[in-house]
Amino acid sequence: MEITIKINGRMVSVEVSDDVAECYDQGRRKAENLSHEKRRHWDDREFDEYIVAAEGLLPYQPTPEDIVCQRETLALLLSILDTCTTIQRERFLLYALYDYTYDEIGLLYGCSKSAVRDSIEAVRKKFQNFFLD
Known part of the structure; x- marks a missing residue:
């Protein structure tokens, strides 16, 4: 043709x-x-x-600067999580990312609801101290 x-x-x-x-x-x-x-x-x-x-045009397309800032923020958050104990980090991530309740996390780890709450609050305080200072 x-x-x-x-x-x-x-x-x-x-x-x-x-x-x-x-x-x-x-x-x-x-x-x-x-x-x-x-x-x-x-x-x-x-x-x-x-x-x-x-046509595949997205309403939001991050700029290279946005991508760099997101990666830096993620690295910062992960470095703060690295200062926590393994148990604290796991409990916090189950609560924050996967929407587990304190009771469900307590059942998984074989501990009380207050122990889970204390672990999660300890991680929260580390984030607050870092970002407020």
């Missing part, structure tokens, strides 16, 4: 397989649809959120 493409400002006819021609045509139609949607949006007419979602 023969298609016409633009190379360096010059229109060139190229012989390609049917699969390549179909992909090229789909890409051309997709670009045309997006261009049309952008014009509608810029003219203060409706904007079709479905097309944005279908």
